[in-house]
Amino acid sequence: xxxxxxxxxxxxxxxxxxxxxxxxxxxxxxxxxxxxxxxxxxxxxxxxxxxxxxxxxxxxxxxxxxxxxxxxxxxxxxxxxxxxxxxxxxxxxxxxxxxxxxxxxxxxxxxxxxxxxxxxxxxxxxxxxxxxxxxxxxxxxxxxxxxxxxxxxxxxxxxxxxxxxxxxxxxxxxxxxxxxxxxxxxxxxxxxxxxxxxxxxxxxxxxxxxxxxxxxxxxxxxxxxxxxxxxxxxxxxxxxxxxxxxxxxxxxxxxxxxxxxxxxxxxxxxxxxxxxxxxxxxxxxxxxxxxxxxxxxxxxxxxxxxxxxxxxxxxxxxxxxxxxxxxxxxxxxxxxxxxxxxxxxxxxxxxxxxxxxxxxxxxxxxxxxxxxxxxxxxxxxxxxxxxxxxxxxxxxxxxxxxxxxxxxxxxxxxx
Ligand SMILES: [Zn+2]
Numbered sequence: 063x064x065x066x067x068x069x070x071x072x073x074x075x076x077x078x079x080x081x082x083x084x085x086x087x088x089x090x091x092x093x094x095x096x097x098x099x100x101x102x103x104x105x106x107x108x109x110x111x112x113x114x115x116x117x118x119x120x121x122x123x124x125x126x127x128x129x130x131x132x133x134x135x136x137x138x139x140x141x142x143x144x145x146x147x148x149x150x151x152x153x154x155x156x157x158x159x160x161x162x163x164x165x166x167x168x169x170x171x172x173x174x175x176x177x178x179x180x181x182x183x184x185x186x187x188x189x190x191x192x193x194x195x196x197x198x199x200x201x202x203x204x205x206x207x208x209x210x211x212x213x214x215x216x217x218x219x220x221x222x223x224x225x226x227x228x229x230x231x232x233x234x235x236x237x238x239x240x241x242x243x244x245x246x247x248x249x250x251x252x253x254x255x256x257x258x259x260x261x262x263x264x265x266x267x268x269x270x271x272x273x274x275x276x277x278x279x280x281x282x283x284x285x286x287x288x289x290x291x292x293x294x295x296x297x298x299x300x301x302x303x304x305x306x307x308x309x310x311x312x313x314x315x316x317x318x319x320x321x322x323x324x325x326x327x328x329x330x331x332x333x334x335x336x337x338x339x340x341x342x343x344x345x346x347x348x349x350x351x352x353x354x355x356x357x358x359x360x361x362x363x364x365x366x367x368x369x370x371x372x373x374x375x376x377x378x379x380x381x382x383x384x385x386x387x388x389x390x391x392x393x394x395x396x397x398x399x400x401x402x403x404x405x406x407x408x409x410x411x412x413x414x415x416x417x418x419x420x421x422x423x424x425x426x427x428x429x430x431x432x433x434x435x436x437x438x439x440x441x442x443x444x445x446x447x448x449x450x451x452x453x454x455x456x457x458x459x460x461x462x463x464x465x466x467x468x469x470x471x472x473x474x475x476x477x
Pocket of ligand 1: 182322333334335336337338340342343
């Protein structure tokens with residue numbers, strides 16, 4: 063606890079009065095804001111940017127000229143507007159020329175993509191990952207090889223401005239995987255090693271897959287405009303990304319939002335984390351397959367889908383398994399609703415299937431366990447970005463430094 067007489071506070075040097083931002087700082091901020099508009103919103107007319115950003119026309123023109131000179135956007139005459147008079151030029155992101163590499167590492171699959179400014183997936187590679195211990199060299203080697211294949215196909219006038227990766231486990235802010243119980247990955251310097259293997263002079267930003275998917279749904283999916291959203295991702299385990307008041311809840315070192323390890327059933331099923339009765343242990347793939355009497359036969363998304371299909375066809379064991387899992391899922395969501403009062407809860411990954419197969423149980427648990435005021439405007443949805451939510455999130459993570467300060471980011475990659 064920090065008291066008023068904490069000596070560590072007294073030792074701090076007095077900070078100077080901070081002057082307001084300089085003209086240059088304002089310009090850099092505005093360059094990033096304009097680029098973010100066209101990156102997320104697509105081609106936008108100068109007139110529209112003037113309105114949305116609350117800046118005057120000459121400022122928008124100057125900012126656009128700077129971003130055009132840097133090769134980040136281009137201006138074009140719009141297609142027939144159907145209106146008389148001089149049309150406002152449309153500002154487009156240079157999607158084919160400016161790109162990032164995005165990577166996704168799940169228990170059963172890995173993916174790599176080249177994603178253009180504006181969010182266009184220009185090229186991608188997917189591979190099945192066989193369950194078993196996490197071998198850093200093998201995973202990183204595979205992803206780097208995919209990236210090199212895609213890099214070789216690019217034209218000489220393209221520029222790679224960053225790289226981002228999603229991982230199904232706890233990731234520290236510096237890109238070290240601290241825990242991935244479903245892959246047996248602990249304290250692995252994943253970001254650093256992937257950057258070294260890529261050999262493109264780029265750092266690789268790494269994030270928890272559900273956190274990144276939450277950001278992706280908020281920036282490009284069904285959460286656009288929402289400031290309070292929770293994304294629940296089912297891989298083999300359950301991950302969560304909590305956006306509260308417009309900000310991702312990262313926690314002190316980056317492990318915030320691990321709702322899969324929230325205990326919903328004390329003394330319940332053993333969890334890979336060492337505890338019992340975690341949401342992940344009661345709702346994850348293994349629980350569903352065991353309850354449905356199918357564990358050890360098929361694994362992965364197809365196995366989960368098969369249970370939901372069987373329940374649809376009237377298989378009573380499958381129906382009961384889904385109902386049980388849906389009950390625990392509803393309890394978990396009810397707790398989250400009470401704590402965070404989200405506007406939207408999104409079910410992604412295999413939880414998409416589980417929710418679609420057990421929506422009635424999930425809803426009924428929330429109705430009985432969550433505070434009435436906290437749930438009355440709650441919307442439950444399945445992911446709009448589908449299986450790409452985590453990959454899209456990794457791309458957004460890679461673009462984030464470019465959107466924060468476009469000219470500085472470009473200077474860094476071209477030096
Ligand atoms: Zn756990």
